Amino acid sequence: MKYYPLLVVGATFTGIGIAKAAGQNALVVDSYSQPGHEFIACYRPGGHWDRSTRTEQGERLLRQLVQRHVLDADGRLHIPAVLPVWCEFIRQELPTPLLLTTITDIRPHPDGYAVTIFNVSGLETFIVGRIIDTTAQGLAHLGVAPPAVVGKSINAMLHHPEPAGLTPQSFDRRVTFARGKFDSEWILKVELQPSDDWITARRKLHDLWSARPESLRSWKIAAVADTFELRVQQGPSEIKPNWLRLPSGAYANLLEAFEEGVLFAGQRGVEHEPIAVDP
Amino acid sequence: MNLSQWIHKESVQTKAVKPNFERIYDVIVVGLGTAGAVSAIAAGQLGLTVLGIEQQNSMGGTGTNGHVLGYYFGSRGGLFEQLDERAKQLEQGVYMAYGPNVEAKKLALEQAALEAGVAGCYESVVTGVYTDQGKIMGLRWIGPNGVHEAGCRVLIDGTGDASIVAMAGCPTRFGRASDRTTHAYSSVVSLIDNGRLKAFYTDSGYVDHTDAHDLSKELIRSATLPTHLKETYNGDVRLLKVAPQLGVREGRRIVGEQTVTFAQYVDDQEADKPLFYAYANLDNHAKDFALESDLQQDWTVVSGLWSLKMAVPIPLGALIPRGLDNALVAGRSLAVDHDIAACVRMKRDMHKCGEIAAKAAYLAIRNHTAIRDISVDELLKLLEPTGCSSSEKQESPWLTDREAIREGLSSDQPGIAIWSVKRLGRALLAELKQWCEQRQDDHLR
Numbered sequence: 001m002k003y004y005p006l007l008v009v010g011a012t013f014t015g016i017g018i019a020k021a022a023g024q025n026a027l028v029v030d031s032y033s034q035p036g037h038e039f040i041a042c043y044r045p046g047g048h049w050d051r052s053t054r055t056e057q058g059e060r061l062l063r064q065l066v067q068r069h070v071l072d073a074d075g076r077l078h079i080p081a082v083l084p085v086w087c088e089f090i091r092q093e094l095p096t097p098l099l100l101t102t103i104t105d106i107r108p109h110p111d112g113y114a115v116t117i118f119n120v121s122g123l124e125t126f127i128v129g130r131i132i133d134t135t136a137q138g139l140a141h142l143g144v145a146p147p148a149v150v151g152k153s154i155n156a157m158l159h160h161p162e163p164a165g166l167t168p169q170s171f172d173r174r175v176t177f178a179r180g181k182f183d184s185e186w187i188l189k190v191e192l193q194p195s196d197d198w199i200t201a202r203r204k205l206h207d208l209w210s211a212r213p214e215s216l217r218s219w220k221i222a223a224v225a226d227t228f229e230l231r232v233q234q235g236p237s238e239i240k241p242n243w244l245r246l247p248s249g250a251y252a253n254l255l256e257a258f259e260e261g262v263l264f265a266g267q268r269g270v271e272h273e274p275i276a277v278d279p
Numbered sequence: 280m281n282l283s284q285w286i287h288k289e290s291v292q293t294k295a296v297k298p299n300f301e302r303i304y305d306v307i308v309v310g311l312g313t314a315g316a317v318s319a320i321a322a323g324q325l326g327l328t329v330l331g332i333e334q335q336n337s338m339g340g341t342g343t344n345g346h347v348l349g350y351y352f353g354s355r356g357g358l359f360e361q362l363d364e365r366a367k368q369l370e371q372g373v374y375m376a377y378g379p380n381v382e383a384k385k386l387a388l389e390q391a392a393l394e395a396g397v398a399g400c401y402e403s404v405v406t407g408v409y410t411d412q413g414k415i416m417g418l419r420w421i422g423p424n425g426v427h428e429a430g431c432r433v434l435i436d437g438t439g440d441a442s443i444v445a446m447a448g449c450p451t452r453f454g455r456a457s458d459r460t461t462h463a464y465s466s467v468v469s470l471i472d473n474g475r476l477k478a479f480y481t482d483s484g485y486v487d488h489t490d491a492h493d494l495s496k497e498l499i500r501s502a503t504l505p506t507h508l509k510e511t512y513n514g515d516v517r518l519l520k521v522a523p524q525l526g527v528r529e530g531r532r533i534v535g536e537q538t539v540t541f542a543q544y545v546d547d548q549e550a551d552k553p554l555f556y557a558y559a560n561l562d563n564h565a566k567d568f569a570l571e572s573d574l575q576q577d578w579t580v581v582s583g584l585w586s587l588k589m590a591v592p593i594p595l596g597a598l599i600p601r602g603l604d605n606a607l608v609a610g611r612s613l614a615v616d617h618d619i620a621a622c623v624r625m626k627r628d629m630h631k632c633g634e635i636a637a638k639a640a641y642l643a644i645r646n647h648t649a650i651r652d653i654s655v656d657e658l659l660k661l662l663e664p665t666g667c668s669s670s671e672k673q674e675s676p677w678l679t680d681r682e683a684i685r686e687g688l689s690s691d692q693p694g695i696a697i698w699s700v701k702r703l704g705r706a707l708l709a710e711l712k713q714w715c716e717q718r719q720d721d722h723l724r
Contacts (some may be wrong), residue, residue, distance in 0.1 A: 031402070033498055033523045041523060069511040080518040084508035087499045099495040100334070102404050104421050118406050118421070119491035120442075122285035141425045156382075157519050159375055161474055182514030184471070198336045198401055199389050206386055209373050221374045222476060223469055223519040224382045226336070226344070 007115055007128040011035035011097040012248030013086075015134035017261020019094055020057055027128070028097035029117055030135075032227065035097060036086045038136055038249040039257070040079060042229040043155040043187050045178055046253030049075030058259040061089055065255075070181070078181035080157075082254065106131070106142055112242060130242040134261065136230035136249035144239060147232040147247050149194040154201040155229055156209075158186045159222040171213050174204075188221070189229065201228070236264065280411040282419070283447045288489070290448040298409050300417050303430035304330045304398075306640050307418055308437050309405050312340020313626050314610035315437020316388045317633030318640075321358055322435075323395025325641045330429055331392065331399045332420055335524065338388035338399075340439070342626055343381045346467040346478045346522035352559035352588065353627025356666030358634045362387055377476040381469075400427075408434075408447040414605045415447060433640040433650070434606045437633065440489060440530040441612035444600040450534040453489065455571055455617045460485055462621060463564035465526035466501035469519040476519075480526060481506060482564045488527050498525065528564060528611075528624060535614025536651050537596025541574055544591055544619060545702075547675070552655045553592030554635050554662065555669045557628040560586050563621035575618045582697040590673035591623055595655055598636055604649035609636035634667045677702055681710060688714065689723040 004027040008015045011030035019026040053059045065071040070081045105116040112129040138146030163184040178187040235246035251257035282295035305327035308319040316338040319331040366379035366387035374380040403422030417430035436443040454461045465480035486497040597614040609632045611624045638661040642653040662668035678699040687696025
């Protein structure tokens with residue numbers, strides 16, 4: 001049976017940061033199809049971009065974002081374009097994370113935990129020494145209490161045919177707007193209840209935008225985020241021995257989330273090469 | 280009863296202890312994509328109890344999550360046209376228009392499913408299939424709330440990859456004969472270009488999407504193609520998203536009660552009582568035709584017939600996995616060969632398959648029969664109200680008159696004539712030699 005010193009749950013910015021520092025010792029798995037979904041796929045540009053970088057890896061990522069005009073000097077981020085940049089960054093620097101992969105079972109093992117995953121290749125069980133869960137959803141389906149949700153929203157990209165100088169104004173306490181990099185790039189955020197599912201969320205978004213005031217009629221939804229924006233309580237916290245939680249979505253922006261992962265792994269250290277364990 | 284699971288790319292059966300079915304549904308549809316979404320809605324509208332299980336967080340599959348928005352050929356008619364009309368209504372004044380908008384379509388499908396009483400599980404994956412004596416008895420799946428099990432009278436596999444029937448141990452086929460490669464896939468980007476919503480895609484590469492490592496690698500690599508990763512980004516062509524689902528053109532295909540092949544089509548072998556005619560060209564996105572079949576090379580390369588539209592008859596047997604009494608596939612995993620899969624995969628036709636699967640399931644449940652034993656005539660009647668069935672056979676494009684063939688061969692578009700000659704075999708040998716030897720007509724020579 002395969003052994004990995006470290007299982008990183010979530011191809012999040014923090015998760016990839018940890019894996020980057022851990023090198024070949026880490027296996028990253030994610031149930032979603034794209035890395036960094038806690039910021040990119042949910043349309044969360046984040047804030048506090050004024051801080052300077054703290055790691056060499058973070059500096060490289062920041063440089064890419066700036067050079068490609070994804071991030072400007074005012075901290076305005078063209079969030080959809082982060083995905084290609086982020087994927088290129090992962091390709092250059094890391095083993096491929098296993099995407100569209102669900103963890104179906106975790107149980108104690110003398111060497112750590114026996115973890116079973118399911119994906120298009122089927123079920124597979126391996127042993128891991130440690131687990132770091134960087135997702136905001138956690139592993140509730142395995143009976144593990146998820147992190148406390150501070151806020152949840154469904155976000156959408158808006159479009160206005162003549163956006164110059166226009167700023168959409170909120171008309172409902174559940175509605176806020178975030179500015180992207182371009183004049184026309186405004187993100188509508190509809191606050192949800194933590195228990196709201198996708199059907200409820202889509203209906204709320206649709207109903208609210210259908211009933212928007214006349215002044216906003218020219219703003220239309222161009223695209224809706226594919227994941228929820230989930231703001232959760234910051235880690236690290238221990239779930240079980242050698243099983244930690246460090247949610248990426250707890251940080252102010254994706255760069256901070258990435259660097260926290262790099263720094264966290266650097267502090268804790270993951271030193272062992274993969275070794276075989278008798279079945 | 281056996282529990283079948285997919286382990287290291289193989290179906291593994293074990294004797295099952297008593298399953299823990301929370302409920303028995305008339306129909307469980309796995310995969311609420313292009314075909315499965317329509318299956319679930321159609322089955323619910325017929326009064327069946329329906330459970331839909333979907334890995335993503337919405338319905339519609341390639342046409343929504345994959346951002347393949349418009350239609351490319353396929354036959355008109357069917358429940359999907361009503362659903363599209365509903366999506367267009369929802370789109371108005373709220374979403375940017377694009378025939379119809381992805382988000383409006385997701386909403387329309389969900390609304391229709393809820394109205395039809397469909398119970399849905401998003402973000403859920405099936406990890407086990409209970410089988411007994413050639414029947415699928417139920418499923419085990421894991422979703423946001425943990426592991427669940429439910430029974431079914433009929434299973435509709437709308438995964439597009441026959442994932443559930445393969446898990447159950449049914450034989451399947453994958454890719455072309457030479458190297459198991461499937462048709463190229465596309466990674467679609469959604470963007471606003473000059474004030475208009477657009478979906479842009481080209482062939483992004485090849486992927487074995489039944490291999491987790493290859494799929495993950497391509498999900499990441501395709502996002503870095505020059506069409507996605509720009510030197511610099513600007514607001515003139517504003518990127519909205521890279522679609523979270525790859526546009527996979529060819530899935531795992533079942534070995535069915537009947538198999539539709541390209542050879543049958545070119546040999547005019549008409550299936551008995553086809554339910555509809557899939558309609559498109561042989562839209563193979565291959566860049567390496569030398570590795571495709573001889574027949575496809577003759578068609579596409581020698582005759583240049585890539586763009587010729589074909590109406591391919593689809594019988595019920597192509598939806599029935601061999602060896603199972605109560606299962607159907609809906610979508611691109613039909614029992615077709617690799618060659619014709621390039622034609623029998625368009626969204627309209629896959630929507631139709633979804634509706635047909637639901638209505639076939641209805642008849643089997645009502646009449647307590649195996650799917651293969653339902654009356655096709657009765658099924659055709661059930662398909663009539665929405666216009667899903669079609670019986671118009673395509674007029675044969677092939678030439679038999681020697682002068683017409685000569686004229687065709689000497690024209691700028693000789694494909695039909697070339698293929699017509701191939702069909703006639705040695706009967707035209709003397710004329711062909713004569714035409715080759717003449718000096719007046721360069722094209723003909």
